[in-house]
Amino acid sequence: MPAGGRALLALLGLPALLALGCAADSDFAEGGPERRRPGPGPACPxxxxxxxxxxxxxxxxxxxxxxxxxxxxxxxxxxxxxxxxxxxxxxxxxxxxxxxxxxxxxxxxxxxxxxxxxxxxxxxxxxYLANNKLTVAPKFLPNTLISADFAANYLTKIYGLTFGQKPNLRSVYLHNNKLSDAGLPDNMFNGSNNVEILIMSSNFLKYVPKNLPPALYKLHLQSNKLEKIPKGAFSELAGLRELYLQNNFLSNEGMDNETFWKLSSLEYLDLSSNNLSQIPSGLPRNIVLLHLEKNAIKVIDRDVLTQIKNLEYLLLHNNKLKARGIHPLAFQGLKKLHTVHLYNNVLERIPSGLPRRVKTLMILHNQISEINRNDFATTYFLEELNLSYNKLTSPQIHREAFRKLRQLKSLDLSGNNLHTVPFGFPKNLQVLKLKENEISIIPKGTLSGMTKLRELYLSNNKLKVNSIYSRAWRELSSLQSLDMAGNQLTSIPLGLPESLEYLYLQNNKITTVSENAFESTPKIKGIYLRFNKIAVGALKESTFQNLKHLQVLDIEGNLEFSTSSKNKDDSEEEMEDEEEEEEEELR
Structure with a gap:
């Protein structure tokens, strides 16, 4: 812009920014500078x-x-x-x-x-300096810092003033580095007492760092090489709510009775994937979720859990627990405990003294061979029970074992050694899983009164049409999904309930489908008949024409004959002739 023009703007009292804006507009109109992201002026890179x-x-x-x-x-x-x-x-x-x-x-x-x-x-x-190639942290950072992220570098050393003397510092992220104990100063957070979040997972630490900031509420130390928690390491962390110590080498010898005791605000503790042989003593009362899975825990003593009055989730799967190693009073007084995982242990029976208010109990993949009359006599609130992949047989399940489970909605007995459907199922069940057993018969009365059952899984058993008592399905007035795939059925089961929406019959031996096979199921949406022995002529359009809600009819992988009007003997002879011709060609 000419000098005279600038002078005129000044005389008119217009700001210099207006002149810059005019120049920018002029350049844009003439197609001058290359297009760039919007910026206020020429100083923008x-x-x-x-x-x-x-x-x-x-x-x-x-x-x-x-x-x-x-x-x-x-x-x-x-x-x-x-x-x-x-x-x-x-x-x-x-x-x-x-x-x-x-x-x-x-x-x-x-x-x-x-x-x-x-x-x-x-x-x-x-x-934010995460995902770079730094090997040592800066010796000095401004004392105004609130958050510093050095994750996913190659850091081996931290200095005293890297994070020290920063009263405003609230969060530090150091995960996925190469930090060892020798690379940390003794007073890494000296003068930085307000740090609330410290993430140091996936490093090479053998010991919990010293002099941790007292304001911490979240501490991540998982996936290190921790062998020991020094005495008093957590004694000043009264506000800590989440502590992650999983996937280390911690043993009971590497901690004492007071290691966790002063963590009065702790709600989440993860000690999974370590070398614990028993539950650490002295756990604080406010823990809500306790991860102890993937250790080598063999016993639960009487007093190690009972003081944790706020405990809701107890995860003990993938350990070495036997029923006799669990004290009958181990769960006494834990009125908030509603979810217990005990799967993948070596339980030979249902443990005594189960938590009275448990709602979800996972005991799959154990060695349980019997369920006695009073095994669940006090677990009135149980809603989900998984006993799959044990060693249960039908005679060893007491007819009254489930009598008190009036709130049970889901029961899984899959993968056991059942030969018949057991008696005594709770009437309020909504989901029943019996797949992958040896079931060859559904005795009369075993499904009686189960008017709330929505899903029934019977796949991969040995059921035949005549081994299911008449009117078995009629009693299941709420049933929406029936899975009988992988059995020995030769036809569609009769008398299916009106409520049924999905029927899974693949991998059976079904040869014919009668015209009235689905008359009782007007709401059906999916019929799965894949991999049976149904000939093309055996399926008639009239069988399905009144099924107004039908969305899926899967008949892939069945026997198909070139001329549906031929009789069965002619078809078999034709197939034999084709096989002989193929053998001659191979010669």
Missing amino acids: RDCGCSQEGVVDCGGIDLKEFPLLLPELTNHLSLQNNQIEEIFPEELARLYRLETLNLQNNRLTSKGLPEEAFEHLENLNYL
Whole structure:
């Protein structure tokens, strides 16, 4: 713009910014500079986006170098997802108002990050350096920091002032690095007492770090090499709510009775995938969810759990528990405990003294061979019971074993050694799974009164049409899904309930489908007859024409004859002739 023009604007009292705006408009109209993200002026780097509020976004534009001459008033700078290898301290020093610096997912090395890089950033609150190639942390970071993310680097060393002397610091992310005990200073958070979140998972630590910040409420130390928790390591963490210690090498010898006792606010404790042989003593009363799976726990003593009055979820699967190793009073007084996982242990029977208010009990994949009359006599609130893949036989399930389970909705007895459907199922069941047994008969009365049953799974058994008592299905007035795949049925079962929507009969020996096979099931949506022995002529359109809700009819993989009018003997002879011709060709 000519000098006279500027003078005229000044005389008219118009701001200089207006002149800049006019120039930008003029350039755009003439197709001058290349298109770039919207920016307030010429100081915005190429391909970056700049706002009047001081936000500069240069993320994901394949930058090889730190951009030069950034606007001095920048307060939020995004440089993530580039290929930057080096930072120039003098360029950063210009950005004295910078509050957020995002450099994650670049190629920064410790050599390319000088010690004085952040020295003059006296307003920096948020620093993101995750997914780079740093081997040592910066010796100094501004004391204004609120959050620092160094995850997924190659860090082996932290310095005293990396995170120390930062009263505003709230969260530190150091997971997926190569940190060992020797690489941490004794007072890593000296003067940074307000840190609430510390993530140090997936490193090489053998001991819990010393002098942890007292304000912590979330501490991640999983997937390290932890062998021991030093005495008093958690004694000052009264506000800690979540503690993750899974996938380490912790044993009972590596902790004592007071290790966790002072964690009075602890609600979530994960000790899974360690080397525990018993449940640690001295666990605090406010734990809600306790992970102890994938250890080598053999016993549950009387007093190790009873003080945890707020316990709701107890996960003990994949251990070495036997029923006799569980004290009959081990769960006494745990009135909030509603979910217990005991699967993949070596239980030979149902343990005594199960929690009285348990709603979900998972005891699958054990060695249970019998269910006695009073095994579930006190678990009135049970809603889901999984006993699949044990060693149960029909005679060893007492007819009155489930009599008190009036709220039971789901029962799974799949993968056992049942030869007949047992008696005595609770009448309020909604889901019953009996698949992968040896069931060859459904005796009269075994399904009586189960008017709320919606799903019945009987696949992969040895059922035949005449081994199911008449009117068996009529009694299941709410049944929506019936799975009888992989049995020995030769025809569609008769008298299916009116409520049925899905019928699974694949992998049977069905040869014919009568015209009235589905008269009793007007609501049916899916019929699965794949891999049977149904000839083309055996299926008539009239069989399905009144099924207004039918969406899926699967008849793939059945026997198909070229001429449906031929009789069975002619068809068999034709097939034999074809086989002989094929054998001659092979010779």
